[in-house]
Amino acid sequence: MIDLLIQQLIDQAIAAALIEKEDEVYARNQMLSLLHTADFKELELLAEANREEIPDILEGIVEFACRQGIIEDIFDEKEIFASKIMNCLIARPSTVNRLFFEKYQQSPEAATEYFYKLSKDSNxxxxxxxxxxxxxxxxTEYGELDITINLSKPEKDPKSIAREREAKQTAYPKCLLCVENEGYAGRIGHPARSNHRMIRVNLQDQTWYLQYSPYVYYNEHCIVLSEKHTDMKISPDSFRRLLSFVEQFPHYFLGSNADLPIVGGSILSHDHYQGGNYEFAMAKAEDDWTFKIADFPEVQGSVVKWPMSVIRLRSKETVALVEAGTHILQKWKAYSDEIVGIYAWTEETPHNTITPIARKRGDVFELDLVLRNNRTSEDHPLGIFHPHADVHHIKKENIGLIEVMGLAVLPARLKNELVEVENYILGRETAMAAYHLDWAxxxxxxxxxxxxxxxxAAIVREEVGKKFLRVLEDAGVFKRDEEGRAGFERFIRTL
Known part of the structure; x- marks a missing residue:
């Protein structure tokens, strides 16, 4: 049985161009070593119709390892072992990078298509x-919002959770985004990365690393991370790097989470960006009104028709965009307007920052600057410009880059909870959570x-989308009403 699974996996790896026919014996021996067996019965190449997909074959091999006592039947150990098996079937980082840049000579699209396929085929x-x-x-009136209920991350079993609590703490790698994760076997509480590869990318004469998110939320959802473990910081260098990246990969957008708690992403301890080959609703949104900044005549400015407060800058010149973006960032960080509840500081604590996104359309670069403020109050202890309490039953978490652009990443609990809401509306027996009652x-x-x-089901799904729209409206610093428009105009005049 295990011989068959090994042969199937090798056949599929050759078919997916992970390895070549000449690598077959080597790859098999590497897997046999991990499986603590020196015996193998050669088998005929399986017919195409009988081949299982790589993840299914891998599951079979992992289950065999559990039955043989090679690994314990707990989540983290199975993940680590599966990653090690796949590492037997992937080239080293230097080879992956060489192939990537060979394909880049054909086109940037050919390079990213190769690397995305490799990242999927390698599991x-x-x-x-x-x-x-x-x-x-x-x-919605702002375009089609994307809704995702995230069910891709499996729940850990109690034994894994207990082992994680008992595990010895180590500072290597320092975080999930450090370059040291490339090829890292993993441990209890830290994901397996034996089959992980990164592409070295030059951004402003520094080496940054391109990888894909292991749980992609949209097409070619990539992460571009700093070589050094340094805190997230929005600065002129951020704008330069974002624009440099989209100049090299014009079919991708690239953006950064904000650099303050509440309005930032989940990992603020490692400078990184997220991008991909996908056009979000915000990118398609029209200009609401336009303006010029006297000191930057080469740059066209507009306020975007979007529930959050977005300034869009356009220019053929990246240097001019960086300078204009820096001007706006500096003005915004120091800006207060008590009429609309915006305060830049509480004593020494800063509140204003920006979520920037870069893209290229033809020969024109765009830099979107989403204005953020992380102040809290008694009424809104999680954040004034954060999802308010009446939408927490759907979305309570931070509004990061992906949500800003119009894609809701909603918690797995909603899969079953929304069925109970449907039952309630139809008058059927229900075990609906109490926090959904007012909405239901x-x-x-x-x-x-x-x-x-x-x-x-369609009604409830659409109403979830309307709740997410409310989430975005809550996060907007200048509301889309008469007072908010007047406030936004006051800020634009300061530029």
Missing amino acids: YIQMKRIRNNIEYKVP EELKSQYGTAANEENI
């Missing part, structure tokens, strides 16, 4: 798990007998 991007996500779009009552009153078995 580093776990597409089988990602397919469990619930994904759909909801039309509203929907029941709104839709009444118009809701039925056929349309209830």
Whole structure:
């Protein structure tokens, strides 16, 4: 049985161009060593119709290792072992980088297509798990928002959780984004990365590293990370790097989370950006109104029609964009307007920052600057410009770069909870969470007998999308009403 699984995996690796036919014996021996066996019965190449996909074959090999007592049947050990098996079938980082840049000579698209396929075929991007996500779009006045209920990260078993608590703490790698994760076997509490590869990219005469997110939320969802473990910081250098990247990879966008708690991403301890080959609703959003900045005549400015407060700068000259973006960043960091509740400081604590996003359209570069403020209050202890309490039953977490652009990453709990909301609206027996009650009552009153078995799922999905729109509106520093428009104009005049 294990011989068959090994042969299947090798056949699929050759078919996916992970290895070549000449590598077959070497790769097999590497796997046999991990499986603590020196015996192998050669088998005929399996017919195409009988071949399983790589993740399924891998699961079979991991289960064999558990049965043989090679590894313990707990989540982290199985992940580490699966990653080690796949590492037998992937080239070293130097070879991957050489092939990437050979393909880059054909086109940037050819290079990223190669690396994205490698990252999926090697099971580093776990597409089988990602397919469990619930994904759909909801039309709004701002365009179609993307909704994702994240089901791709499997829940750990109690034994894994207990082992994680007991595990000895180590500072290597310092975090999940450090370059030292490339090829790292993993440990209890730190993900397996034996099958992980990174591309070295030159940004402003520094080496940065391109990788894909192991749990992609959109097409070619990539991460570009600093070689050094340094804190996130939005600066003129950030703008230079973002624009340098999209100049080299014009089919990708690249953006950064903000650099302050509440409005920043989940990892603020390592400078990094996120990008990919995908056009979000925000990127498609039209200009609401335009303006010029006297000191930067080569740059066209606009305020974007979007629930959050977005300034879009356009120019053919990246230097001019960086200078204009820096001017706005510096003005915003020091800006207060008590009429709309914006304060730049509380004593020594700064509150204003920016979420920047760069892209290229033809020969024109765009730099979107999303204005952020992380102040809290008694009424809004998690953040004034953060999802408010009445939407926490859907989304309570920080609004980072991906959400800013119009993609909701919602918690896995909603998969079952929304079914119970549907039951409540239809008057069926339900175990609905109490925090959904007010919302469910509203929907029941709104839709009444118009809701039925056929349309209830679509109704609830659309209403979740409307809640996410509210989340974005809450996070906007200048609201899209008369007072907010006047406030935004006051800020623009300071430029």
